[in-house]
Amino acid sequence: MTAKPLLLTLGDSNGLGPELACRLLTEINYPGLRIGLVGPKAALAWHCDRLHLPPFWTPLDASDPDALEGAAPGVFLLTPPRLAGLPVTPGRETPAGGLSAGESLEYAATLLARHADWGLVTGPLSKAALNAAGFAFPGHTEFLAERSGVGRGGVCMHLGGPVLRVSLVTTHPPLAKVPSLVTYDRVARCLSLTWDHVRRLGVSDRPIAVCGLNPHAGEGGLLGSEDEEVVRPAVAAAVAAGVAAVGPLPADTVFYRAAKGEFSAILAMYHDQGLPPLKMLHFDATVNVTLGLPFVRTSVGHGTAFDLVGTGKAGTGSLAAALDMAVRLTGGA
């Protein structure tokens, strides 16, 4: 079977994305794959020059939405019209970098609306630069949820590594808003999407652990009411529908238990409950997957790391893992 084309957005043109794409795609050969880089040529050219690499891509006509479908395996560059000639300032956070990220994502979303069987891998963007460029989204997840028509409530952010996998009930709201966003429907939706994902990965022999929102999962209501009133009924309904899940469990010990292999995934209630343990264990192997979109989207787990751009010190492991996962989820291997 021929592998599906993958789009790889470079993310913020001044961030780590272009450098990692240059290094990874010249170090590793992906036979049989059609990879369409999306972003400005200047970002790639700057790093190739610095790393003494020849251009490793073939330009494609970005106005032809089927150009990548008809291409032979290889690495291609699709530059959205507004990014042609965009100057780059690698390592500096600017609105131009945000424009590059936003336009590239907009362009990729348009192609994926036409080719839902393709996959999308995203390079890191700066949320501040993205918004400074006029794209009012807290991140890729919300952007793609809206552009695909699914809506923010229909998707679930999931990040995983070789041992730990973590889904999030809420994505990027301020902490003060989290309790009101932990609803029965959100917990149920995220459990259902996470269950589908762990089954796809072949690790559904163990249950999903659901974290409590409050310390000690509320200690029976003593330390907060949400775990008994919202989380527990949603978990019970998911179990009745065939999902293997347990909880709410005290979040302070659930990662320790998962690291020993007890759970297939963890459903955390908010960003900084779920992601610090994951990144501590798997920083250079973390893959972000948006569950619930009509197409496969994976991403690096890390951010733009402006401090590392051009130093050659950044690890390419997370991007490599994101590409591998996209190939796997689009049925390529």
Ligand SMILES: NC(=O)C1=CN([C@@H]2O[C@H](COP(=O)(O)OP(=O)(O)OC[C@H]3O[C@@H](n4cnc5c(N)ncnc54)[C@H](O)[C@@H]3O)[C@@H](O)[C@H]2O)C=CC1
């Ligand atoms: N996938 C995405 O688009 C993501 C974007 N972000 C955004 O990125 C921007 C910067 O965020 P930070 O919190 O500073 O996180 P960051 O991940 O960019 O950097 C945190 C620390 O990790 C290091 N680091 C990052 N990537 C690395 C790599 N590949 N190899 C070795 N070390 C690496 C950095 O040098 C820094 O010390 C923010 O605007 C944030 O919102 C953050 C996470 C994911």
Ligand SMILES: NCC(=O)COP(=O)(O)O
């Ligand atoms: N910490 C994960 C993260 O911020 C990724 O966000 P997104 O851009 O993938 O929505």
